Amino acid sequence: MKITFPYMGPVFAYRKLFEGLGHEVVIPPRPSQRTIELGIKYSPEFICFPFKIILGSYLEALEQGADLIVTTGFIGACRAVYYGNLSERILHKLGFPVEVTVFDSPGEDLRGFLRNCRKLGNHTPFPKVVRTLELVIRLIFAHDYYQKKLNHLRPYERIPGNCSRKWIEIQQLLDSCNSLKELKEVLPEANRIIAGIPIDPERTILKVGLVGEIYLVMESFANHEVEERLAKLGVEVVRNQYISNWVTHFVLPPKRLLRQADPYLKHSAGGHEKENIGYILKYRQMGFDGIIHLLPFGCMPELVTQSLIPALSANLNLPILSLSLDEQLGWVNHMIRLEAFVELLWTRYGQAKEKINDGKVVCRS
Amino acid sequence: MKQIPNRLKVGVPKTLFASYNLSYWQRFLTLSGMEVVFSGESTKETADRGGRLLPHEFCIPIKIFMGHILDLLDKGVDQILLPRMTDRNKTNFFCPKLIGLPEIVKFSLNLEEKRFFSPEVICNGLNPKVVRFPVTAAASLQQMKRVEKQALKYWEETLDNCRKQQITLPEAALKTSLETSRETALKISPETAGRGKLKQPEHHLCVGLLGYAYSLYDPFINKGIQRKLDKLKIRVYTWEMLEPETIETSLRGLKRPIFWNFGRMLLGAGLHFLKDPAIDGIIYVTTFGCGPDSVAAEILNLEAEKHQKPFLLINLDEHTEDGHLFTRLEAFADMLSTFKEDNAV
Structure with a gap:
């Protein structure tokens, strides 16, 4: 078969x-x-x-x-x-x-x-099943680890598109290993690739959390490479929706995260809406500049989150942009909204700086 | 009728959950010693006002629901009935929008928690059951428990009436309320009941009409679909006319049944209608953006193809124009007649 x-x-x-x-x-x-x-x-x-x-x-x-x-x-x-x-x-x-x-x-x-x-x-044979499963789970975790790392580095890269190219290389590396032993040999290589990316650590960047429906958040073709587009605007995108995360949460539900979301949504509505609200609250605590919320058109659980977002945004004093995506391939309207959102975040960032410097205007860049 | 001045005024929005078991909630609240205030009929304005509070993708029933809440707030009620529909039952869920309904209303209107009268409710599709009562000054816990049983009995009688006399829910509610005393009588206008009169005219076609009670029996959304079908001499059968066992039996054939309890009833009834030779065709009334229906109606559509039974899916929204609807129904009726004659030969 x-x-x-x-x-x-x-x-x-x-x-x-x-x-x-x-x-x-x-x-x-x-x-x-x-x-x-x-x-x-x-x-x-x-x-x-x-x-x-x-x-x-x-x-x-x-x-x-x-x-x-x-x-x-x-x-x-x-x-x-x-x-x-x-x-x-x-x-x-x-x-x-x-x-x-x-x-x-x-x-x-x-x-x-x-x-x-x-x-x-x-x-x-059972031992082989266990070996395969272990390899697969380790591969998934390694895949997500490097993706997270590259997402972190992307806004700092000196050569545009470098991280995305290296990401393909790393995926090929991971794809090439067929046993745990090979995986162990490949990991230092992948680390070397990442260390070799020329970056500019002095750059001032914004930090934005990406939450929403898991498929749209995870899959770059579905969200039109929103992470890369934002990185070009000098924004680091942090997300917690990965397959590895999903596996971990399936085995050990993130009770504390869900409890934090209780004041906003008491009962889970079937999707990741409670987790998303929990992450919005967590990202706020971590001092993020804003949140981008993605949902497919008509998604039932995420619509519940979307209807709570105005209240969340006001209570937390945190800009949240909610984008509803569908099969429309034209991305310009979303791009304009994203750019406006990032502009808003920069303004807020500048204002916060002014406050720290006793009202003196500080030039950025 | 004696009015006690300081009775707690509880508003009941006459849509969503209440359009199923309005009599249940009305009984429950009245017997608990509260004054029940109903929201008005849904209008264009209700939908517009409600829709402004929500993200634009929400389905029409929820937008109308918000409009009803605003209407109740205008009427100056103390509390609004807003059951918290939980998913404690592991194979029966509400639509996520209904599960999150208290929060949606609370945060989009910026209301305090104490403005809501929120019992926790589970439902098997037919009978609601309160699993946790809210604390209220109006009635004690014991009293509410007792009263809930009475209300449930009354609701079951209404459903029983539907099955025995083969009438729809609003007709049964109208009938039962005419029989009961004036004090607890439901104020249901003939328009709400759909047909206006209980006498049945001559019919030559039988159709299974499926749709959620809040869209099928709401005169604003349904655009008088029942009256139109009557005009075309079509006799209508709905899910409430079937025994619950019949619905469950027909669902058993599915590899994976539907878990949303209202959708489950519709799908079960639809599958039964497919096998019933007395039913000529099925009309499924859904509203724009309804999530559960996108699955349930598609399953039914595919099954109807297998059973060679005509199936019409009508998607309604807040447009008030209804000419197209009549044309479509007429065409469907024509097709059914031809189909019937061909098969009879």
């Missing part, structure tokens, strides 16, 4: 997982305009944007001969829990004899989880 999966986060790590279990894998291509167009064509009109992208990438993977889709499900109030089921129905209607295996949380449906595990396990 040829396995494929949704395009999200470190896809090469998922490939290693399934190859380790002895399956053939079709990696879905990085979503492009064609992917999105395919997705829109066959999705329900008002379903959220990530579903459209994922359906499009399934269709592209199926063209390459995949016949088993592996995805996650869970049970909750967000529409994401029906992605697997709904895409299976749509693909069947289109005439693809594809099978969709949905992994629910073992706490919710233990039997189904074990059944799926046995099916995908493919009679692989």
